[in-house]
Amino acid sequence: MLRFKHLSYLRQCVVLLLVLLLFAWLSLFTWSIVPVSASQALMAIMAPDDAIIAHHIVLDIRLPRVLIAGLVGACLAVAGAIMQSLTRNPLASPSVLGVNAGAALGMAAVSTVTPWLGFFGISTAAILGGAIAWGIVMLLGTAWRGGNEHGRLVLAGVAVSALCAALMKAMIILHEDQASAVLTWLAGSVAGASWHQWQHFWPIASLSLLGAFLMSPTLNLLNLGDDNARSLGAKLGWTRVICSLLVLVLVGSALSIAGAIAFIGLLVPHMSKALVGQDNRKILPLTAIMGAALVVMADTLSRAIIYPTETPVGAIIALIGAPFFIYMVRTRTA
């Protein structure tokens, strides 16, 4: 880890990209009920053959799943990094500030009350729900006035999350027939990934990621405090609106596909800050790669743990994330 920290930024990115590709490749062939070999996984992509079942499994089931898992990880991680700069609060992340819970409530509302709306309805509901919950948290936490009151913002996030969770439970109880779909979603899983989902997901997600990278120099100025940022010529109002929208689209679209995956947005930005410092121009790309690698790895593990039954990937990430986060908090304060 120490040696890795002293590599140049470009090399760090390359190494992590290779790690991501390695995880992705492993994910294509491991723990499959129909045996797939490591070379078949590569051949299926480079020279697909209709006659080989393994190729079908790789191309139709595994590949979209890996792609979606990676992109979901990248979106959530980058969203967390943006939120931390935006609120100047190191604890800010989609799950802590109520975006996850709000999106979950929105999804639950749509899938229990109006299930005929389909995928687009669900992701819109997730984005709207997340937006409303986050807006309330920011107002209660008086976050727009500067990052002095870290505790207040987090408390508001916890309170709003609890309220959303309670409302969602009420909805599930009232519409029991839809309960299992919502519960699966709540656990967080990419097991149902399909090319259809990917087609809807990747254009929105990659555009938002690109937008986030373009905002990174301005996000750096926000770290200096409102007065300094303004004095340096940053347009604070616009920056906040654009960044908030980016966060909502990133989180909403990722959650509507993969369900409630927590910890990525909190954990991964801190991992990349430990490597490259506080420069968002470096943090965001690294965060995207690491977030993708982490979710792809967790998804592979989610199939391995009680093979052949699948464990929700959200649970795996929480299992890895919670101890790691405690370790990080302890080493930071020490």
Add this chain to the structure above:
Amino acid sequence: MSLSTHDLSVGYHDKAIVKQVNLSIPDGKFIALLGPNGCGKSTLLKAIARILTPLSGQVHWHGENLHKIPSNQLAKSLALLPQTQPIPEGIKVFDLIAYGRSPYTGFWGRLNTEDKRIIDRVMQETEVTELADQLVSELSGGQRQRVWLAMTLAQDTPYLLLDEPTTYMDLSHQVELMHLLRKLNQQGKTIITVLHDINQAARYCDHLIVMKEGEIITQGSPDSVLTRDMLKTVFSLNAQIHQDPIAKTPMCVVE
């Protein structure tokens, strides 16, 4: 007079702290804003630096409303050193000062040789060159204040607005700072600084503006402004005015 205010009222939540101020900032001067706590001097400074939007009235920059000028263009003309600064985590001294160049560096913030030359110069002026690779969060209060000042100077603006820049500094660094500011003023910068130490203001600045309860009471050269009457009405102090034996500037001694 490139910078002026017209019936300017500024405040928070509709409560005016600066009331209907008409002020022309004389170009090329080293100006001190004086007044008791809560008189609105910081608020006025922030309005001039377009950090605060006026409740009514306007700030004019070369005859144009300040808030209509593109913020990036203005950032090359006016720089503000705020009174309280956040303590940024994980940012090195050099990188923080480099942010002062962001109005010039274009979108992605890449530094060219000119930017680096200016950063080197301001680091020498503020004596933080040897701190370049340290983290800002690990510096002492006085060092940090000099680093923030360096960032503001790196903005390389003809107008410099400072809100109590000597806070957190020990006496020798305060004196060095005032000497540096006077040197920058002689090189052509207009400097407006909020100060608490009246004697310091009278000694180094050549124009004093005195405020009380959101209004400007008097302004002018230290000799004309620093009077027994003014100290009585503005600060409720009984004080005598003597001549500083070294600088020959007026100096107040409280009775």
